[in-house]
């Protein structure tokens with residue numbers, strides 16, 4: 001075991017290396033490229049026994065990863081944002097094939113307008129595909145989640161591809177101390193892939209992904225995928241327990257921080273959750289009983305854990321780093337549906353939208369969200385959803401608009 | 416927690432500086448976070464990198480709003496508002512500027528109450544066209560200013576972070592950085608860790624309701640052909656192309672044809688004119704001019720008024 005400084009991308013590459021991945025189909029996109037570069041370098045130096053192929057698009061890349069997994073080798077790939085969207089047809093398709101492999105998505109806001117910094121709209125597009133989703137908050141968690149993700153994907157009760165998600169910049173380009181586990185310990189935890197009946201081979205014809213006519217067989221296959229996904233809740237719990245025994249780090253489907261005696265709870269996904277953790281500590285110092293809940297698994301959605309942790313709480317502040325146009329925060333909707341009609345469900349669920357396109361969320365904003373939620377509890381009524389946005393930010397946008405306007409006038413195109 | 420920000424231009428090595436400092440803190444047993452942040456991802460454009468270091472787990476993330484130390488590798492960035500050099504600077508913040516001007520001049524000019532220091536001048540750069548690779552020196556000075564990083568850890572950190580560049584580069588950087596570290600001895604410990612924002616007394620963020628605006632205003636569109644006119648990309652330049660009109664024979668205007676930023680236009684007599692507000696200093700014109708009439712001059716010298724390119 002070695003503790004050193006790694007970026008989230010570097011940690012991901014280490015996870016792949018330790019997992020003994022056989023095949024990596026790749027296509028570059030910011031901010032994910034460093035993962036592929038790091039692996040390519042190791043292969044080049046002979047430090048990793050793996051085949052890497054660069055494809056001509058993410059669409060082909062996912063097809064290649066799924067096809068390779070169908071032959072029974074351990075496959076890994078990575079993408080981000082627009083790349084994930086470009087691959088979307090095959091994301092749904094390979095999940096339907098029921099082939100196990102792991103993909104890292106480095107979250108980045110979607111176009112238009114095009115940008116580089118993170119939010120979760122990209123990964124949420126894959127929400128209903130059949131891919132399982134593990135969301136990370138630290139670089140260590142990225143490495144560890146990749147190891148657990150292979151176990152999860154390959155489990156016979158599951159057999160589905162898994163996405164490990166990390167935020168661009170905030171994790172991908174940020175170095176933190178990361179423990180790199182010993183290769184032997186990893187092999188004990190994650191032995192070489194036993195593909196059982198997965199054996200797509202030359203001269204041994206198998207029809208993968210058959211066509212069906214009519215709703216009943218279609219419904220059967222689709223619902224079976226759903227059931228497999230639901231199985232991933234208990235299977236993940238088992239894997240996480242083994243992981244904790246082997247490496248001493250505990251990863252439950254839902255991270256609960258200082259929630260036991262909390263009256264108010266922040267709910268937030270991804271790396272911004274560590275900021276919320278800091279805010280919880282400061283709020284506690286100021287005498288407010290606030291806690292934090294972070295869904296680590298987004299698919300399957302850990303309904304049971306969430307209901308249990310939030311039972312009896314007075315108010316919940318859901319902070320969505322995503323936006324479903326015409327509806328609002330996705331996590332807020334998911335949480336509302338998990339809690340609706342449950343005994344002891346918190347009566348007030350306040351929705352905040354923040355962190356779009358990497359927009360920072362400062363400590364003051366967490367304190368203020370706690371204060372708004374407390375007031376909502378007193379009023380017995382949640383206020384309208386709130387975008388975290390300040391006067392100063394709007395002034396900056398006005399400046400950009402003014403520049404565009406001046407240029408238009410200079411060119412005599414002022415209509 | 417220590418919060419340190421390095422400001423420079425793409426290509427000046429501020430990411431490396433943050434990594435050296437981060438590694439040095441780590442070697443001293445600190446929890447660390449270091450990261451770069453780019454605006455326009457290209458050489459010469461303003462960028463910054465940051466380091467957090469604490470004895471406890473670091474949960475804070477993203478850009479540093481209240482720095483304890485700000486290192487500025489290029490003093491021409493200070494007045495560029497987009498570079499955000501002065502953001503969150505208070506009397507607690509130490510400013511370290513790489514400049515030929517005295518700290519008092521900067522203190523006065525910027526009207527700041529905190530401590531201002533300038534980088535100690537070490538060995539002269541050999542090639543004036545090759546901007547000095549100052550990341551290790553910046554990290555060395557920062558390491559001394561926080562006062563909790565030993566010479567040994569700094570050395571180890573530089574060797575580890577620059578190893579991929581080869582032994583010669585490591586040695587050269589070690590020499591410069593350690594010299595800077597030693598020269599700043601009297602300022603050891605002048606940078607101290609700042610405090611967190613307490614939840615019992617904080618400034619309300621004062622969120623606003625974002626108003627609906629119709630798509631003519633709110634679509635991300637710019638209805639003009641010259642969309643970059645107001646964006647002064649000339650500020651990204653570290654080298655300035657200067658035309659020596661005594662040599663320009665108004666060929667077939669290779670320079671203006673090749674300029675990727677359309678920054679060279681022709682005057683009435685057919686002589687090329689460089690628009691320095693938008694020339695990014697890529698030096699393509701310098702390389703292309705068949706009569707070698709375009710010279711490259713370091714931006715700082717050009718700013719200081721080196722006479723060149725007088726029209727005959």
Ligand code: SF4
Nearest residue numbers: 674694695697698700
């Ligand atoms: S250096 Fe020359 S080619 Fe490059 S942007 Fe400036 S004028 Fe154009």
Ligand code: SF4
Nearest residue numbers: 663664666669670704
């Ligand atoms: S390429 Fe050189 S000679 Fe030709 S117009 Fe430009 S400066 Fe003059």
